[in-house]
Amino acid sequence: MAGREKGPLTEPMYYVLMSFLDREMCGTQITEFVEKKTAGRVKLGPGTLYTLLAKFQDEGLIAEISVEGRKRTYQITDRGRESFREELERLRACVNDGLEALN
Amino acid sequence: MRHIYKFTPVSMYDVHGLEKWLEKLAAQGLFLKKYRPLVCTFEKGEARRVRYRLEPYPYSLAVDFPDDMVELFQECGWRHVGEVHHEMLIFSCADPHAPEPHTDPDIQLEQWNKLYRTARKDFQHIGLFVLACLAVVAFFLFRGGTPLTRLLLFEVNTWNILLVLALRPLIELGVYYSRMRELSAVIRELEGQPAKHRFWFPSRQVFSWAGAAYLAFLVCFLVILMGAGRTLGLARPVTEFPPLYVTDQESGKVIGTDMGGWGFSPLCWNQRQSWDMETDEGRLLSLQVYWFDFPNWLSFLAVPAAKDLLTDSMKLNSRTYPWRDREAAVWSAQDWSHAGADWLSVADSENGVYHTAAAALGDKVVLVQYMGSGPLSDYLDEIVAMVK
Numbered sequence: 278m279a280g281r282e283k284g285p286l287t288e289p290m291y292y293v294l295m296s297f298l299d300r301e302m303c304g305t306q307i308t309e310f311v312e313k314k315t316a317g318r319v320k321l322g323p324g325t326l327y328t329l330l331a332k333f334q335d336e337g338l339i340a341e342i343s344v345e346g347r348k349r350t351y352q353i354t355d356r357g358r359e360s361f362r363e364e365l366e367r368l369r370a371c372v373n374d375g376l377e378a379l380n
Numbered sequence: 381m382r383h384i385y386k387f388t389p390v391s392m393y394d395v396h397g398l399e400k401w402l403e404k405l406a407a408q409g410l411f412l413k414k415y416r417p418l419v420c421t422f423e424k425g426e427a428r429r430v431r432y433r434l435e436p437y438p439y440s441l442a443v444d445f446p447d448d449m450v451e452l453f454q455e456c457g458w459r460h461v462g463e464v465h466h467e468m469l470i471f472s473c474a475d476p477h478a479p480e481p482h483t484d485p486d487i488q489l490e491q492w493n494k495l496y497r498t499a500r501k502d503f504q505h506i507g508l509f510v511l512a513c514l515a516v517v518a519f520f521l522f523r524g525g526t527p528l529t530r531l532l533l534f535e536v537n538t539w540n541i542l543l544v545l546a547l548r549p550l551i552e553l554g555v556y557y558s559r560m561r562e563l564s565a566v567i568r569e570l571e572g573q574p575a576k577h578r579f580w581f582p583s584r585q586v587f588s589w590a591g592a593a594y595l596a597f598l599v600c601f602l603v604i605l606m607g608a609g610r611t612l613g614l615a616r617p618v619t620e621f622p623p624l625y626v627t628d629q630e631s632g633k634v635i636g637t638d639m640g641g642w643g644f645s646p647l648c649w650n651q652r653q654s655w656d657m658e659t660d661e662g663r664l665l666s667l668q669v670y671w672f673d674f675p676n677w678l679s680f681l682a683v684p685a686a687k688d689l690l691t692d693s694m695k696l697n698s699r700t701y702p703w704r705d706r707e708a709a710v711w712s713a714q715d716w717s718h719a720g721a722d723w724l725s726v727a728d729s730e731n732g733v734y735h736t737a738a739a740a741l742g743d744k745v746v747l748v749q750y751m752g753s754g755p756l757s758d759y760l761d762e763i764v765a766m767v768k
Contacts, residue, residue: 289484304452323456324435324481327449328491347451 286364292319293329294338294361297353301342304330304349333357384410384422392417392464393499393562396569399432402472406430415462415470418592433458433481434468436495453481467495489570496563503556510549517546551594667752671766672745679743683723686740689747693736694727709734714757720764726757741767 286294289311296302296310308321330351333339338357343350353361386405390397402412409427412420435453437446446469450460453471457478462470471481482488670689674682694711709729716724724739735750737757744767750756756763 287484287486289487305455308456320479320483322479322481322483323449323453323458324433324491325484325487326456327452328487330452347454349448349451 285367286360288319289321289325290329290333291361291364291368293321293326294333294353294357294364297339297351297357298361301350301352303351382424383413384424385419386410386422388416388418388420391558391562392468393559393566395434395468395562395566398464399434402432402470403430406432406472412461412470412472415464417465428474429476431473432461433471433473434464435471435481436468436491438467438495438498440466456481467498485570489567492563492566492570496560496567499556499560499563503553503560506549506553506556510553513546513549547594666750668749669766670747670749672747674743674745676743682740682743682745686723686738686745686747687725689745690725690727690736690738693738693747693749694729696734716757716760719760721767724760724764726755726760728755737763739763739767744768 292311292314293307295314296307302310304323304326307326311319311321330339334341334351336356337354338360339351339353341349342352388398388401390401392398405411405422407427407429409425410422411425411430412432413423414421435449437449439445449469453460457475458471458473458481460469461472464470672682672685674685690713694709694713696709709731711727711729711734713725713727716726721739721741724737726735726737728735732753733751735748735752735754735756737746737748737750739746741764746763746766748756748763
């Protein structure tokens with residue numbers, strides 16, 4: 278299945294998509310995950326997170342699975358996993374290229 | 381809770397200005413309760429530092445309101461406190477540790493760019509609409525007569541339509557331009573150009589106020605003109621018409637005299653005398669008098685108006701039956717200005733059916749449209765008497 282067609286993921290996009298790999302997540306859980314994973318380097322404001330979630334939903338990378346009161350939970354789709362894998366490969370290639378050039 | 385009302389000193393699309401103004405008032409203990417373009421409502425409370433942020437989210441119907449966005453903001457400590465024109469949501473946050481709504485400037489820029497593109501498209505559309513309106517206004521004003529004649533013979537409703545068509549879209553154009561320009565400023569700021577520091581908020585909403593003033597003007601205009609035409613007595617009572625019974629010379633059934641204002645026009649009274657129409661057999665008699673009483677300061681318009689009215693009358697394209705004909709008549713006109721008026725002219729159609737005269741004296745004008753066999757030039761004294 279083809280992954281994301283709109284170019285590489287930005288850093289916030291990358292970490293938001295990563296947050297869904299293990300389990301479904303809601304808004305605050307995503308924010309906490311990203312902040313913890315990046316040791317506070319990447320922060321997610323609600324405006325940024327909302328736009329990313331809407332964008333990922335439009336592109337079919339994640340899907341809303343439940344709404345309980347104010348809590349909306351999403352999970353990653355196969356297409357989302359594929360996109361993440363492609364991005365990981367791209368980043369790995371970038372790192373390898375960089376290391377090669379350095380050595 | 382005590383409510384305080386304050387004039388909104390900044391335009392609704394002056395995003396930075398609006399945020400700073402709300403923050404300044406929060407520091408004085410006034411917290412936004414309801415946003416309106418002209419007057420905002422605030423609740424009084426304990427003064428504290430509160431951040432206000434506008435988030436672009438255009439939606440047209442209430443069902444499209446982004447509840448999920450509001451919920452997500454709320455989870456992150458941002459409270460929804462209002463909307464701006466169904467295009468932006470206002471959020472506030474009293475927690476100094478809560479992150480800014482946008483932590484990725486590229487994504488934020490993308491959102492504002494979307495709104496800017498919508499604003500630019502709307503401006504282009506309203507520009508085209510203004511051109512179309514001006515074309516319609518020009519058509520109404522120049523169709524079948526000079527603009528002065530058209531305005532004199534128009535009813536107030538038509539004047540109103542013209543004002544709506546000509547003025548309102550121009551104000552709208554200003555509003556849309558201002559919106560586009562201010563959104564463009566937001567984008568420039570997000571792209572890294574520093575915002576202007578403000579000690580105060582002088583950017584008054586010129587076009588919003590112009591819109592409100594325009595509506596007030598329109599209401600006053602209608603009230604005054606309708607009142608003037610009907611009850612305020614700016615136009616003289618119709619009983620002051622001197623008698624002009626040309627149709628007395630005609631044999632036939634006299635139906636009577638019908639007098640009244642012309643539509644709601646404050647300047648013009650119309651008198652139809654002695655109708656006798658048997659159209660199937662071709663017998664058609666009528667006499668109509670249009671009497672215009674200008675305010676003194678407009679008396680310089682009387683002679684040009686009389687000339688325009690006569691020219692227009694000879695086109696036989698009146699909306700009022702029977703002064704209209706499918707085929708234009710050939711006319712011969714004679715100037716009788718020496719008969720006691722500033723200007724007086726009588727015109728007769730070559731087929732002998734239509735006769736029309738117009739006279740001006742001081743601030744009064746009269747137009748006579750007569751269908752019958754008697755020549756109007758026999759009644760010059762009566763016509764002049766009507767403008768004295």
